[in-house]
Amino acid sequence: MSLPPDSPGRRSGTDLGEHLSLLRRRRVLFAGFVLAGGAAGLAAQWLTPSAYTATTHVLVAPVGVQEQTNQVTARQREPLNLDTEAQVAQSAVVAARAAKLLDAAELEPVEVTVPPNSAVLTISVTAATPGGAAAQSRAYAAAYLANRAAGAQAALALQQRAMLAKLRQVDTGLDTVTEELAALPRGSAEHTRALHRQSVLVRQAASLTLKYDALKTTTVTPGSVISDAVPPREPSSPSLPLHLGTGLMLGLLAGTAAAQVRDRLDTLLRAPADVERLTGLPVLAALPGHGDARTLHDLASTVIAACPGRRLLVTGVPAGHGVSLVAGTLAARTPLSVLDGSDVGDLTRADAAVLTAGLGVATAEQVTEAARRLRRHHVPVIGVVATAGESAAPDPVPPRQHTPLGKLVAGPERSTDPRLASVAGRSRRPRGTPS
Template identity: 50%
Template sequence: MNHPASSVPGPATGREFAEFGSMLLRRRVALAGFLLAGLCCGGIVLAMTPPSYTATAEVLVSSTGVQDQTNQTSQRQREPLNLDTEAQVARSAVVASRAARALKVKDPDPLRDQVTVTVPPNSAVLAVSYTARDPVTAAAGAEAFAKAYLANREATAKHALNAQLKVLAGKLREVDAALGTTVTGLPRTVPGSAARTIAAQRQNVLSKQVYNLTVKYDALRTVAITPGSVISDARPPTSPAQPSPSLYLGSGLFLGLLAGTGAAMVRDRFDTRLRTAADVERLSGLPVLCEGENARELRELAIAVARHLRDGGELLVRSVSPGTDPEPIADDLRVALTGLAPIWVRTDQAARADAALLVVESRAARSKQLAQAVRQLRRTDTAALGVILLPSPAALPRGESRPAHPRRHPNDPPARAS
């Protein structure tokens, strides 16, 4: 079952988009100005921003075999090592201090802001990137952090290994001493007594502990520390990573578009000048029946008037624009109405007419003046058929003006179309 309400938002939305696009088209000059200004601002900021270069060194992280941070395997991270933790370690203050010594920099804190460490998915690789003002420094920084991370990882593993060896050595000394005491006291016990049996069992247990601890100790002493290796050395980049022309210029265009759209909407809201037929119809709701003084359009207008006043009557041609004389249009209409209907065409507003045409000169009238003229016509029950839009004198070709018509005296009787 189709619901009628489901089809309502579509046309309304399309109409709103059409009106919005029409508004932008009307204000295209202002919009283009803001777009150009935004593009220029983006270019200025781009030119003022110093370039920065980024170099990257890739480190393959290996298991040291000594208390590594383990990670639960997943689709993103299939390695048992917790590389997210290792990435944080690579940016730590300890690693930054080692890198600062390699770079011969006193303060390591600013270096941490220039390095980023990422983990490519499904890998045991750390991508160590370093950003600097020149490509050589960027490559040196990335290489220094990569090697400092491996050195710190190796030192941490050795420290953990030595701590385990120290604990095992101490435990082994304790068990060995207890075993020596047990062995020394065994001959002094009575053969076959319970004390001798207990001493013999204790000797066996301590001997096994000494053996196990000795195996563990020897195994730890042979552990090879493998923190990882640099599988891709950092190379000086050939082009700067920042600033990005597309980012800066695109941002400038976007901001210019936003500002231009806002300015166009504000100006369109408060500017009520009637420039085009679309402005007249949009701001007044009256149709534009004729543009200019084209003979064909005047003939079509005369036919439309004759169809409306088929029984004859009086037609008022009234000017809305200050200083615009409606008499030339009235004379042309009298000629065009000849033979169509008995219609009196007049320009004076002293008496009531059956219908009216409003003459608007482009850029010379505002919607408020047109609305006032329509209200005055309604007070006398005169139907406003539509608007005749005349071009502005500034829009006419140079040296061309509207054709002159003989002025009629207001007291002369209006000409009647036969």
């Protein structure tokens, strides 16, 4: 149920208690959506095929050639750039090598992660069968190590060729300087310069020879498998907590939204609390069903205390609903002149009004419009009496003289009630005149 745009009882909607009250009012709709979301989550759990995840742990070792170094930080304390190595392990080249190892056309995608402060790669593959997941994970690990070894061997061979070419160039220069020394006279400046060049070339040749020998004896170790993948016993997906929790959460959100929309579109008054919540008008009593003697007494007392004059108008929403019940009750229990609106002048002459709202029949807009119409004619509305029907009559009370319903009493002097006549006489007496 929603409030009319200009209703005085409209609230901001930011109160948690108001939202909880809304969910309580629409608990059937809300619970239906939550249960539907849970059922959808269980259905998704049942329809989703099982998948298994196997993981291989690979210890990456430095190969010593063309190594991409990484800055040592609190997260990464190894000199290797393992983030780059993780990307290499997921590359298409490694995937092609792994597929060739298993003699398969295509493998499942691989997921490679790097645990902090380690030189380890975790290579995980998710497949439809436990054995397939384990085999593919091992194939990816083997393909990565083979690719890393091949790259290191190629870089090492390239360095060896470059070193050998440089060494041959130095040897050629050294032979040339040696021939020049034989032809130059000893003690001459040219002989001294040639002797210096010979000494430099000899040192370069020795250094290059040592480096070339070191490259030829370098052993390439790309890494090793420290934990081989084994077929998992339990599937990694689907996850019952994930599917059920997601379904319940979606049902919760959808149920809340549906309850909000339903509450705003439905303005039918079903309970006395709806009257106060949606219209802002106080509920004086609920009749019948709760119309015991105490309720009727409280209703009469409230009306007498709140009525600013002697003429009370009772009007129903919808028109005429519950008017006879409420008007009869008030006419029998109060000294007021009760008007039921049957006379064309009742609205003009009334000092106050009481609205009767039929529960399950009246809407908030109708009650608000009736109250606005009365205020436009300067008739204050004391409150609303919620009525469920007119089948029940008010409790019997001792007979008393009162103004018949529907007959406008122009003044207290025309009333047959002696108490009203005495009150009217006192009211007509000029101020300062002793009674």
